[in-house]
Every structure is written in C-alpha cells, then in structure tokens.
Amino acid sequence: MASSSKRSLYFDNAKLILIFLVVFGHVISPLKGNDDILFTLYTVIFLFHMPAFILISGYFAKGYRKKGYLLKSVKKILLPYLIFQAIYSFFYFINGDEKSLTFDFLQPHWTLWFLLSLFCWNVLIYAFAKLKWIGLIVAVAIGIAIGYVDQVGNYLSLSRTFVFFPYFLLGFLIEQKHINWIKNMKFSAVIGVLIILSTFLLFGLSFPKDAVPWLLGSSSYADMGNAEWFDGLFRMLQYLLTLIVIFGFFALVPATGSKLTIIGQRTLYIYLLHGFIIKIIETAVSDETLESISQNYFLLFIFSFVVCLTLGSYLIKKYTKPLIELRL
DSSP states (O other): OHHHHHHHHHHHHHHHHHHHHHHHHHHHGGGGGHHHHHHHHHHHHHHHHHHHHHHHHTTTTTTTTTHHHHHHHHIIIHHHHHHHHHHHHHHHHHHTSSSSOOOOOOOOOOOGGGHHHHHHHHOOOOOOOOHHHHHHHHHHHHHHHGOOOOOOSSSHHHHHHHHHHHHHHHHOOOOOHHHHHHHHHHTHHHHHHHHHHHHHHHHHHHHHGHHHHHHHHSSSSSTTTTOOTTHHHHHHOOOOOHHHHHHHHHHHHHHSOOOTTGGGGHHHHHHHHHHHHHHHHHHHHHHHHHHHHHOOOHHHHHHHHHHHHHHHHHHHHHHHHHTSHHHH
C-alpha cells in the first residue's frame, strides 16, 4: 500500500510540473517571436511536456481489460471533449475570433486535440497491447509514416494521434520497476539536470525558428515546408531526443508529497479552463502592453503559477465538476 501511495505522489508531482509547463508555454507562446530566451523556453517545453503527459496517461491505462473501461473513457474523455468543443465555439464567436457561430466537432479547438487523441489512444491500446514491444516499433513506424500523408492534419486530430501514440504505448508498457530504476539510479538528479540544461543550450544555439511545427505534431512534412524522403529520420531523432529529455525530467520529479501535490490530481481542470483566461487576455490587452511585459520573465512565471493554483483549487473543482467530470 505504501508503494502505491508513493507511486501516486510521484506521478501527481510530475503532472503538477507538466501542467504548469502547459500553462506557461501557452502564456509565452504569443510573446516568443521577438525574444530568444522565451523562444528557447517554448521549444524545450513543447519538445517534451505533452509527450511526458501522454506517457503518464498510458501508464495508467493498464486496466483497459476491466469491464466498462471503454465506456468510462467515453464518459471521462469523449463527452468532455464534445462539451468543451461546443463551449469554445460559443467563446470564439463572442470574443470576435469567429464571425459566425458554427459547431465543428471534427476539428478540435486549440488544446482540445488532446482529449480527442486520448480517447483514440485508449481505443488503440486494445490492439497494440497484444503486440507489446513489437507494437511500439509498429507505432513508431506509423508515427513516422503519417508525416508523408499530406491529407492528415488537424482533422479528428489524426496527425497528433498517430505521432504521439508511441509515448502513450510506451507508458503502457513500462512498469513500476522502470520508474524505480530512474529514481534510484546513482546521480539521477545530476544526470537529469545535465540533460535539461544541455537541451536548453542545444535549442538556444541551434533550433531553427521555422521548425516549431515539428514539435506540435499536427502537420505533414510537406505542410511544414519539407518534402524530402529522409524527413522521417528527423522525426525518429525527435522521438529519441524527446525520450532522453523525458528521462531527465522523471529523474528530477520528487517522490514525496507537498501541499501542492494534490493539484497534480486536478490537471484536467487546469488544462480545459486555462485557455479561456489566456484568450481573454490576448483579446483584451493590447499588443503593445503584451510586448512590454514579454521580458518580465518573473511576472510571466508567477502569472502561470497563479493560474495553476486557482484552477486547481478545491472551489474550482467543486463548481466545475458537473461540467468536466459529469458528476455532481
């Protein structure tokens, strides 16, 4: 029982850090264009934060054989997607981003791609779980091959579903002993720091400005300006680099609980709700004002942290639970 508790605390801490990176990444996204430091932060964050989230989601999909698992996925993932897709349609119409009110459930709004893809991953696991590690090789091959298909993009989140599925499947395949090995490895914290810092240095010195779409996984190679036969090799290298950074991140995640750890259990609330705050600010605040605060890194950090604390609070969960979890 103790080991289960520690495991839960460890992953709650990991999700807490990752959801902060999600919010912080979206906060700095419109500001990164003219600031090299923010651009490097953004690219490093987007290299690994969603893949790490997806890997953790796969880790907790081991109970897929249990009765009612798929129905539970429909209720907890697909229905919230449909609800918030409709809410975002209203939101974008009200704030002027869309000239007419339309409902399109086949083209996920902004962050909602994750819910649609997550549901698909929970369905795909029924086929790929039987293949085990061979299935991971197949999933990687599909993730690479999908980039050559020009017609696959944001529609039904198909591109991201196949590009990021290897992380979900890897999370499903790894066991507690693998996590313990990372945490108990000699000099694990030092190795983790070196990996993260080296990635920042590498991206700060050499990451191309026009290569951001590679991190998002939502476009074909041709749509990203590449149409070479060897483009798949770059995605393979991206898979390897992302896994190295995830390894470094996991090595740094604390295994003990704190007052903030519980927020790691409420990441869905933060994920679904923070976009409204950011979009309202982008609409209400002038470009000049946003530009003036773009170099106040401490303010951007604190704002992102406060958003996480607020949306991850008990009160927010209490009053939005019927909408997000469809539970009173």
